[in-house]
Amino acid sequence: MLVAADKMLKDALEGKYAIGQFNINNLEWTKAILQAAEETKSPVILGVSEGAGKYMTGFKTVVKMVEGMVEEMGITVPVAIHLDHGSYDGALKAIDAGFTSVMFDGSHYPIEENIEKTKEIVEISHSKGISVEAEVGAIGGEEDGVVGSGEIADPEECKRIADLGIDFLAAGIGNIHGVYPENWQGLNLEVLAEIQKKVGGMPLVLHGGTGIPDDMIKESIGLGVSKINVNTECQLVFAEATRKYIEEGKDREGKGFDPRKLLKPGTDAVVKLVKEKMDLFGSSGKAE
Ligand code: 13P
Numbered sequence: 001m002l003v004a005a006d007k008m009l010k011d012a013l014e015g016k017y018a019i020g021q022f023n024i025n026n027l028e029w030t031k032a033i034l035q036a037a038e039e040t041k042s043p044v045i046l047g048v049s050e051g052a053g054k055y056m057t058g059f060k061t062v063v064k065m066v067e068g069m070v071e072e073m074g075i076t077v078p079v080a081i082h083l084d085h086g087s088y089d090g091a092l093k094a095i096d097a098g099f100t101s102v103m104f105d106g107s108h109y110p111i112e113e114n115i116e117k118t119k120e121i122v123e124i125s126h127s128k129g130i131s132v133e134a135e136v137g138a139i140g141g142e143e144d145g146v147v148g149s150g151e152i153a154d155p156e157e158c159k160r161i162a163d164l165g166i167d168f169l170a171a172g173i174g175n176i177h178g179v180y181p182e183n184w185q186g187l188n189l190e191v192l193a194e195i196q197k198k199v200g201g202m203p204l205v206l207h208g209g210t211g212i213p214d215d216m217i218k219e220s221i222g223l224g225v226s227k228i229n230v231n232t233e234c235q236l237v238f239a240e241a242t243r244k245y246i247e248e249g250k251d252r253e254g255k256g257f258d259p260r261k262l263l264k265p266g267t268d269a270v271v272k273l274v275k276e277k278m279d280l281f282g283s284s285g286k287a288e
Pocket of ligand 1: 023047084085176177178179206207208209210229230231232233
């Protein structure tokens with residue numbers, strides 16, 4: 001069932017669990033994530049970056065592919081197709097193509113410009129029943145040229161963006177995309193608590209879900225995080241399983257090269273990882 005993401009996040013906030021956003025790059029990952037969601041009876045958000053959209057030939061292909069899979073795989077759990085870190089023009093294109101949810105990332109603009117553009121995207125999206133995620137500019141965590149803590153958002157600015165009527169808010173609390181550096185200082189849960197106090201009942205989004213220790217994930221959910229984005233970890237398990245398959249020479253067994261067989265171990269590894277994350281985030285069983 002294709003839906004916007006606002007209701008699933010509100011339910012998650014109330015029930016003190018989080019919905020996973022897993023980024024898709026191709027047919028195999030999309031199928032793997034939908035399979036994991038259905039088998040765990042978990043609502044799910046399929047994240048699509050502008051780059052991934054281009055790779056898949058465009059947003060329209062993505063929407064049609066997901067629509068087709070939801071129908072033909074008999075998916076009954078709520079599924080949102082969400083633009084990840086969209087530019088202003090990218091958000092408009094995604095809305096046009098039939099995405100059910102968009103992130104407009106204006107965090108690199110001065111706050112007034114971010115507010116202005118976010119407001120416009122909210123108006124257009126909400127008139128079509130599409131949910132909106134916004135991001136607040138961040139204070140760099142750089143010290144002596146070493147980024148050890150990630151970026152920290154200003155709670156006052158978070159409040160200003162939340163008040164625009166967005167559906168959920170991404171705010172930096174020391175989280176970063178990709179694998180965390182060895183000197184990473186962890187999530188700043190004090191700032192998260194401060195942000196939560198300022199924005200009231202607004203679901204918060206934790207980007208950079210790869211590599212955050214389980215106890216920190218759980219604490220952040222207790223402080224209002226209702227959506228957790230995971231991408232790199234899917235890439236890592238996919239690459240690892242594929243490498244192993246090739247190293248063992250299995251790609252050359254039998255009738256020879258078969259792309260369906262070659263991509264199966266990686267796809268299975270993504271299914272397993274996504275199910276583990278859904279259990280950890282507490283969303284498993286919430287779409288019974
Ligand atoms: P990771 O790649 O660190 O898992 O982060 C994903 C993300 O936040 C996408 O927006």
